[in-house]
Structure formats: C-alpha cells, structure tokens
Amino acid sequence: MDLGAPYVQRALLEMLLLAVPAGVLGTWIVLRRLAFFSHAVGTASFPGLVLASAWGIAPQLAALATALGFGVAQEGLTRSRRLAPDAATGLLLVGALAAGIVLASDVVDVGAEVDTMLFGSLIGLTSADVWLTAAVAAGALVLDAAMRRSWLATGFEPGSARALGVRPARADRLLLAGTAVVAVVALDAVGALLVAVILVVPAATVRLLTDRIGPLRLGATALAAAEGIAAVWLADALDVGAGPALAVLGGSVFALVAVATALRTRAGAA
Amino acid sequence: MSGLRVSGLSGGYVPGADALRDVAFTAGPGQIVGILGPNGGGKTTLFRALLGELPVRRGEIGLPGPPAYVPQTERARLDFPVSALDVALMGAYARTPWYRRVARADRERAGEALARVGLAEAAGSTFGTLSGGQRQRVLIARALVQDAEVLLLDEPLSGVDGVSGARIEAVFAELRGEGRTLLVATHDVRQAAGWDRVLCLHRRQIDYGAPAAVLSPETLRETYGGELIVLPGGAHAVGVGHHHH
Amino acid sequence: MLAWLTDPLASPVIQRALAETLLLAVACGPLGVWILLYRDAYAAESLSHGMLPGLVLAALAGAPLVLGATAGVLVAAAGIALVGRDARLGSEIGVAVVVSSLLGLGAILALAPETPPRLAELLFGDLLGVDATDLAVAGVLAVAVALALAGAYRPLVLTGFDRGSARALGAVPLRWELALLVLLGATTVAAVQGLGNLLLLALILAPGAAALRVCRRLSAALALAAALAALAGILGLLLSYHLEIAAGAAVALSAVGIALVSVPLGGRPAH
Numbered sequence: 001m002d003l004g005a006p007y008v009q010r011a012l013l014e015m016l017l018l019a020v021p022a023g024v025l026g027t028w029i030v031l032r033r034l035a036f037f038s039h040a041v042g043t044a045s046f047p048g049l050v051l052a053s054a055w056g057i058a059p060q061l062a063a064l065a066t067a068l069g070f071g072v073a074q075e076g077l078t079r080s081r082r083l084a085p086d087a088a089t090g091l092l093l094v095g096a097l098a099a100g101i102v103l104a105s106d107v108v109d110v111g112a113e114v115d116t117m118l119f120g121s122l123i124g125l126t127s128a129d130v131w132l133t134a135a136v137a138a139g140a141l142v143l144d145a146a147m148r149r150s151w152l153a154t155g156f157e158p159g160s161a162r163a164l165g166v167r168p169a170r171a172d173r174l175l176l177a178g179t180a181v182v183a184v185v186a187l188d189a190v191g192a193l194l195v196a197v198i199l200v201v202p203a204a205t206v207r208l209l210t211d212r213i214g215p216l217r218l219g220a221t222a223l224a225a226a227e228g229i230a231a232v233w234l235a236d237a238l239d240v241g242a243g244p245a246l247a248v249l250g251g252s253v254f255a256l257v258a259v260a261t262a263l264r265t266r267a268g269a270a
Numbered sequence: 271m272s273g274l275r276v277s278g279l280s281g282g283y284v285p286g287a288d289a290l291r292d293v294a295f296t297a298g299p300g301q302i303v304g305i306l307g308p309n310g311g312g313k314t315t316l317f318r319a320l321l322g323e324l325p326v327r328r329g330e331i332g333l334p335g336p337p338a339y340v341p342q343t344e345r346a347r348l349d350f351p352v353s354a355l356d357v358a359l360m361g362a363y364a365r366t367p368w369y370r371r372v373a374r375a376d377r378e379r380a381g382e383a384l385a386r387v388g389l390a391e392a393a394g395s396t397f398g399t400l401s402g403g404q405r406q407r408v409l410i411a412r413a414l415v416q417d418a419e420v421l422l423l424d425e426p427l428s429g430v431d432g433v434s435g436a437r438i439e440a441v442f443a444e445l446r447g448e449g450r451t452l453l454v455a456t457h458d459v460r461q462a463a464g465w466d467r468v469l470c471l472h473r474r475q476i477d478y479g480a481p482a483a484v485l486s487p488e489t490l491r492e493t494y495g496g497e498l499i500v501l502p503g504g505a506h507a508v509g510v511g512h513h514h515h
Numbered sequence: 516m517l518a519w520l521t522d523p524l525a526s527p528v529i530q531r532a533l534a535e536t537l538l539l540a541v542a543c544g545p546l547g548v549w550i551l552l553y554r555d556a557y558a559a560e561s562l563s564h565g566m567l568p569g570l571v572l573a574a575l576a577g578a579p580l581v582l583g584a585t586a587g588v589l590v591a592a593a594g595i596a597l598v599g600r601d602a603r604l605g606s607e608i609g610v611a612v613v614v615s616s617l618l619g620l621g622a623i624l625a626l627a628p629e630t631p632p633r634l635a636e637l638l639f640g641d642l643l644g645v646d647a648t649d650l651a652v653a654g655v656l657a658v659a660v661a662l663a664l665a666g667a668y669r670p671l672v673l674t675g676f677d678r679g680s681a682r683a684l685g686a687v688p689l690r691w692e693l694a695l696l697v698l699l700g701a702t703t704v705a706a707v708q709g710l711g712n713l714l715l716l717a718l719i720l721a722p723g724a725a726a727l728r729v730c731r732r733l734s735a736a737l738a739l740a741a742a743l744a745a746l747a748g749i750l751g752l753l754l755s756y757h758l759e760i761a762a763g764a765a766v767a768l769s770a771v772g773i774a775l776v777s778v779p780l781g782g783r784p785a786h
Contacts, residue, residue, distance in 0.1 A: 030604070033608060035608050035610075036611060080778075083728075083778065084551065086557050087551055087556045087720055091720055091775075094720070094767060094771060095767070097713050097714060097767075098714055098717060098764040098765075098768045099764075101761055101764045102768065105760055106760065119622045191622075194615055194618060194619050196612070197616070201612050204604055207604060207608075208601075208604070238627040240626040241622075244622035246619065247616050247619020247620060250616065251617075251619070321683050338683065345679050346677040347552075347675065347676055349552075350552065350675065350733070351730060351731055352672070352732070360673060361684065363673060363686070365685075368666060368667075416683075
C-alpha cells in the first residue's frame, strides 16, 4: 500500500478516527444490545444514498434523513401494536433495500455505484468526509463522558421497551441518536450493509475477554484501530472497500478469540 | 383405572443439581391431591417428571397413561389466531395420526368440553380476547378432551374470577366422580384442606397424606420457610409472589 | 385496460417469472405466517443475508446456484447456532457479528476477482433470467415446503401456542422448532434465484404479516398469505414490465406495500 497516496492517507485517517466511536459507543451498542439497530440504520440509508447521488447532495445528510424516517416508522408501527417489532424492522429494511435498487436502476447505473454504497469504498472518501468523522468522533467522546453513568444505570432493551409502550428515557434516546449519527459517518467507509463490522464486531470481540467497562472501551478502540489499519491494507491490495476487508479480518479475530476463550473455560471447568 | 404411584423420585434439569429429592406417594382413582410448596420448591419439577420431560430422573413412576397438563394461562400465546374451540380441540391431537383430519367425534367432544366448563357461547371467540378465568377454563376443556386418567393442574385457581373459579371447582368434583386422579399445585392452604390428600414439597417431600394429618403448623413452616403467616385463630396464610392472570 | 394485464403474458420471460413467483408464493406465504408466530423474523433475515459467500462461490465456480445457496444457508445456520450458545454476548450481538462477517466475506469474494460475478443479481435477484431448470428446482422445493407445512400443521400449532404443554399433547417442541428452521432454509434456497438474498425476506414476511393482521383464524391466515404472496408476484411483474424497473425489487416492494396497507385494518394486537 502506497502511504504517499492521498486516498490511502484519508482512508487510514478515517479508520483511525472511526475507531474512537467504535470503542466508545460500540461498548454501549454491545452492552445494550443495539447491534440490530445500528445495522438497520446503515441498511435503511441505501435509498437515501441513491437519491443523494442523483441529486448531488451530501450522502451523510440523506443517510441522516432516512435514519430518522426509519426510526419514526419503526416506533410508530410497534407502538401501535399492529406489528411485532422484529417483523416491522424486517419489513422496513427490505422495503428500503427494494426501493433503493428500484431508484438505482432508474437514476444510477446499476453496478459499481451500488456496490460502493452497499460495501463502501476506499477511493470515494473525500477530505470533507474525514473532517465530518473527526467531528463525530470528538462528539462521541463528549457524549460518552457525559452519559456513561446514565447509560449504565438504566436497563434498556429496545425491543421489550417499545413492546411494552414504555417511553425510553432521554438518556436512551441520546444513545440511539448517537449510534445513528456514528452509523451515518461510518457508512461511506464501510458501506451501508456493513456498519456493524466497525460498530459491533471489535467491541463484541473484546467483550469476550473482559466484563469491565473501562478495559472494554479501551480494548475495543485499540482493536478497531488495529483492524482498521489492516483492513485498509487488505482493501487496497484487493481493490475492494474497507467494509468487506474489515468484515473478514474482524470476523476472523472474533472467531479466534471465541474459540480460545471457550476452550479456556472448558479447561478451567474440567 | 389405577391412579398413580411414585417412589424414590429424584431429579432435576442439570446432572448433579437435583431440584427435587425423594418423592414417594400413591394417589388412587377419584382422588384430588393438593400440592403445596413455595415457588421454585419443586411443584413444576414434579409435573415435568410425571410428564416424562425431566432431563435427569431417578426413581419410579407408575401411571395408567400419559397425563393431561393444564398450565397457567400466561404460558399460552395470546396473539395466536385460535378460537376457544381450536384450543379445546388440541386435546385430541395426540391421538390423531398425522395423515388424518381430526375426527368429527373429537370435534363434538371439544364442544361438549367447553360446555362443561361453561363456555359454550364462547367457542368461536379468539382465545386471546377471553378473560384470565375464561382462558383457564378453556385449557381445562383441552385437558378434558384428552380424556386422561391423571390430570396435572398448575395453580388453576390463582387470580381467577369468582364465576370461573366456581365452575372449575365443579368440574373437579365431576372428574373425581369419574374416577380420575387430579394433582393440583396450589398456594391456597384452605382449599387444599378440603381435598383428599396433600403433598408438601420444598425441594424434597416434607409430608404426604390426609389434610388433617399433614397440615400441621410444623409441616407448613418446614414447607414454606419464612413465607408462612399465621393468622389470628390459628388459620394459616402463605405470602408468595403472585401470578397474574 | 385488459391489455395492461395481458400484454406482459405474451413474453415467455414473463411467463417463467410468473410461474416462479406463483410457486414461491405457495411456500413463502404460509411459511411467513409461521415465522412471524414463532418470532423468527430475525433468524429469517440473518439466514438470507449470511448465505452470500455460498452464492458467490457458486457463481465463481460456475456451479448451480442452488448448490451454493444450500451451502451458504448451512454455513450461516451453523455459525449462528454456534455463536448463539455463548451467553456473554447474547444472541443478538452474536448473530450480528456472524451475519456481517459473512456478508463482508461474500462481498470480498465477489468484488476482488478480475472478472467479478454479477453481485447485484445475487443480492437483488434475477427474476427475469429464470430458465426452465431454475423453475423446476424452485418448484420442487416450494411444493415440498408447502406440503411439509400442511402436514406439520398440528405439531406446529401445539409448539407455537403453548410450548410447555406441547409434549403432553403429542409434539416434541425442539424437533418442530428445528423443522421450521429447516423449512425456512429450504424456502430461502428456493427464492434466492428470483429475488436475491437481500430481498427474498419480503415475500416471506410481508404476506404473512398482512394475513395475520386481517384473519382471526390460523388456517385462514395461512391461505390468505399464499394468496397475497401470489398477488405481490403478479403486481410486481406488472409494475416491472410497464414501468421498466427491476422485477425482483418490484415484487418485494409490492409485498411490503400490501403489508403496510394491511396495518390499519384488523383489530388484533400483534404482540
């Protein structure tokens, strides 16, 4: 990988910056079981990304709009008790994907662009994207510092909370909002379908090794940074986006840690 | 009809961690046995063992056939699109081969069973729209359709409205008259005192026999531990976590 | 007006596509009702998304898609089952890790090679590209699933309605929960050619969701779901033909549209 090339530098910087919310908010995403929510926010943005590409507006803006729309629709459907939460989410996601591909076949050439939107691209990152990620990373640090005690205290389970008609407290709304914003800036690097590989997988891997929040946060950040750098190298070598590369790397590390800790537990119990 | 016999029964869900130890009793046809004990004390474990569903089990169980099981209604799904008649009809499923439709005779039995529990007009109602007491009665109707000689009932009267409760007790009397054996898990000591036998369980069998002999303050204390309340006049009450219907 | 409906049928491509969707409807409709009643929607989505590497490898090797689909579904199911056993993470996190890893693996396999396979077709389906063999495979699978669901009606009802009593009434719950997942896998394999692994979920969940909103009886819901799935297929193909949009996506959108229309109807709470 050519470290002198601007696109490589931007990609590396982006992944390092993303490691911060991956560690800081990823910890809460894993502890509070928000993996599916973060995946849904990313996936649902697909039609927004298609329109943004056609109309020439910033993809992050479109993604934020669809995230909002998705959240409102999902909450509305489940709060009214007319559809079960997992059915509502599944339907909204598949509807968003179908709408996106229909729009794409009319406005954009079905091909490389769709692949880029779904799976990210190294080359497509602009300086503006990186600056935005830096701002969100800083914001994530501030949010976590302010809210971590509340997030620990409130027992929050999105599925059952909504099913019971309970209004999530303000603290939990902030966690959801923060997760959505981070997903939005992550998706141009890793792709709309693979937001979980940066926001969930590193934190989940470290979660297998520790129960304590401090080490979990630091470990997830460090692991996300290391995997991110390796992913850029791999993605550049194979000429793919950072998302799939990170998925393979992160998944492999997770599998190794899972097997190792399971064997250790069995050996310890024997 | 031969009732049921249990001897040396111990077991649980995980090897090495018995949830229940040394249960031994005999209940004849036409007897109602009240099973008393705190939550987690082994009543459900005993039922699982009698149903043949307990993973770890030692000892012997003698049954005239597979028992019918009436759970608490919150175990059943309220959002399932089934009518009261559909649920009652489920009692006939075990004896219907997979390639046959349910027999007309069984459909009639299901209707009759609902009438016996006083729900003939509600046969077409969706199960989830019925009240707690009505749903409990539908589950009893299901057990009636099964036509088993032994019935296991898990707190069938807890939190149930007066009308349903009276109906259920009337059905108990009928079943007893037919020579069936009922095992009824309950927290109602006063009610158990009116039945034929009482079994006190707290992870092991504390006592078994006629209510007058078994329901002594010492036995109840040993069964319920600190949850026992003695009311003025010597009556006993048990404070336990409440199940909601 | 009638021409609007019958014009498309003149084309053999559309005829095969229509046959494919009608066959899939017979399986996807009723299966979706059971998936929703068993609260397995997340599993359905995870299986279909996680099968991507299998599809890509089959495309790269020039092997029949159904083989890749079957292998993909088996690997995804195994991964999900293994990770689900770890209590520390909870199944939601574990499944998310497995599915996103598999999706990414599939994408790398598809995007890295010199001559990449048509990834968009694997993701979104190639309904108009269905040939006679594909139709036969999908047909056999779909009919088998439909018959199996019909034969398993009573044990599935027992296990779904009151799991604790199922065994006493003649059905071992674990066996039938597993059977349903196997049928889900088979349906996923049948549907992936036409709708792609990202969109096939629509034909499974949407008609079932609509039928459950409207019907008070299970047997009616199962029948209506099949009919609505067929309707989604017909509607989708009409829209695809006249508006010149992707066929699989049009079917998926029609299905989701039918589900959303049903939401204000009916009166029973879903959970």
